[in-house]
Amino acid sequence: MDDFKLLRMGHPLLRKKVPLIKDISAVKNLALNMKHLITLEPWSGVAAPQLGHALRMVAFQLTEAVGERKNEVSHPPRILINPVLTPLTDETKEDWEACLSLPDLMGLVRRPTKIRVQGCDETGAEINEVAEGHYARIIQHECDHLDGILYVDRMTDMTKLIYRSEYPLWLEAFQKAS
């Protein structure tokens, strides 16, 4: 994927509920490109609408197992088509999220900590598994894009929407206080 364009907040496609994929073979190349792209950059994930495609397909991975997440297992890049996510717990957790469509920003978002993930991959093989922790967060964030939802829509306290560059200052001022 040499020339890709990332859509940014404000583009109508990022606010659209995009349709199911009926013919997986027709999106196989795009799937491979998306998987390659997240490896190259490297990104936690990308959703097809962010690349201008009105298709229910996301790519994601979990690479960084550092700091608070050092106990998390890393997960290789993969594709999820026509996803159905179901929360498996009432437990939720707040954590920072960022998005390629809202450059330089990050925000605290509360999400379920454990979900069932159903759908299929780019070969048509069925996916039906449980995801937890930060991995579950990444998958929920990417799949939200397929329904026109951005992480800022999930935020309840907009004072916690900040620029990445100010994060150290934010931490120092507010984390210590709490």
Ligand code: ZN
């Ligand atoms: Zn995003």
